[in-house]
């Protein structure tokens with residue numbers, strides 16, 4: 680698994696993910712196609728600003744299977760680091776998000792700037808909550824959270840900055856090829 684920085688060539692991936700009913704089921708439903716260029720441009724701008732957005736590339740000759748990233752966000756008036764992830768529907772359940780998250784958390788440890796990392800998966804989002812649990816995030820609450828103007832009932836998980844690296848190891852992310 681390789682984390683490849685999101686680039687101008689990844690518009691197709693944003694379109695495939697964000698217009699898909701299954702991917703967006705826990706995020707308030709798919710975005711209309713006309714919104715995709717805006718989301719893509721925002722993503723490129725956030726990368727230019729230094730936020731992390733990576734595509735998940737299982738091996739060098741493969742197309743990306745999803746993306747994940749860490750960005751600055753706001754929680755109750757406080758600046759926080761937030762993490763997000765998504766994988767193409769036909770590629771889910773193969774361990775790709777787990778493999779990517781292990782790499783991302785290793786990077787976060789090496790980089791050292793993100794501190795505690797927050798995640799806000801939908802309360803009924805089985806795989807996303809499973810990922811948080813698996814990587815040692817602590818469940819600290821549940822409530823209504825804004826997602827691009829949509830109010831969603833989400834769980835609030837936090838991974839303490841001091842345990843970011845340990846979490847990647849403790850989760851023991853397996854090789855995706857073995858996971859399937």
Ligand SMILES: CC(C)(COP(=O)(O)OP(=O)(O)OC[C@H]1O[C@@H](n2cnc3c(N)ncnc32)[C@H](O)[C@@H]1OP(=O)(O)O)[C@@H](O)C(=O)NCCC(=O)NCCS
Nearest residue numbers: 702764765766771772773774775776777800805806807809
């Ligand atoms: C969340 C998501 C990225 C996971 O990607 P993935 O590559 O399928 O994840 P993995 O294969 O690494 O599996 C992650 C864990 O979820 C578990 N899982 C899968 N489906 C599950 C379900 N319905 N309920 C509970 N756990 C589930 C898996 O068993 C695995 O845990 P394990 O390794 O301990 O067995 C993917 O489901 C997705 O893109 N969802 C839509 C987008 C989304 O909701 N993003 C979250 C925004 S916060």
